[in-house]
Amino acid sequence: MQRVTITLDDDLLTTLDALSEHHGYRNRSEAIRDILRNALVQEKSQQADRQGYAVLSYVYEHEKRDLASRLVSSQHHHHDLSVATLHVHISHEDCLEIAVLKGNMHEIKHFADEMIAERGVRHGHLQCLTAEGDE
Structure with missing residues (x-):
């Protein structure tokens, strides 16, 4: 040291x-x-050629017009990145979703940006980790 x-x-x-x-x-x-x-x-x-893991969390208005279906559709479109998803009702208006993702970091970032940019998504955060051995 x-x-x-x-x-x-x-x-x-x-x-x-x-x-x-x-x-x-x-x-x-x-x-x-x-x-x-x-x-x-x-x-x-942030390096595009890296494989890794990420946790995407976002809060959204579940009654916003077609938002829940657009989010689910996007998740299905990127099913190869998804490891698990947790859905929590945090109030009458809002839901929290947490998705554990695995794959190419560029694809994960693109997917996260797409989800967070949806109208009605109030807060979004992506926490990334490169795959073990890549460090």
Whole structure:
């Protein structure tokens, strides 16, 4: 393990310390290592030729005109990426879906963008991991 010195402005250091405390890191080094690891995983997952896994989560208005059928149709169109899907009713108006995906990262990203861009999808997030051994 190497020791390095970095310079941070006061506001950024305050933010780092707050983040470290909030997440229970014992020291700044652990927090910075995790931040860097997460950034590297996200960078690798953006490479089109990579195989990997992803978790797509989104909240949508289930009564929005034909939205549920458009989402299901898109999922069927990309059935080869789907490992599992969880559907949760979070309120009278909204549903949360979580899809575990596996395949080419470019195809996964395209599918996620398509789902999140649907009118009536309120929030969407894609968390990517490259396949083990690809790191």
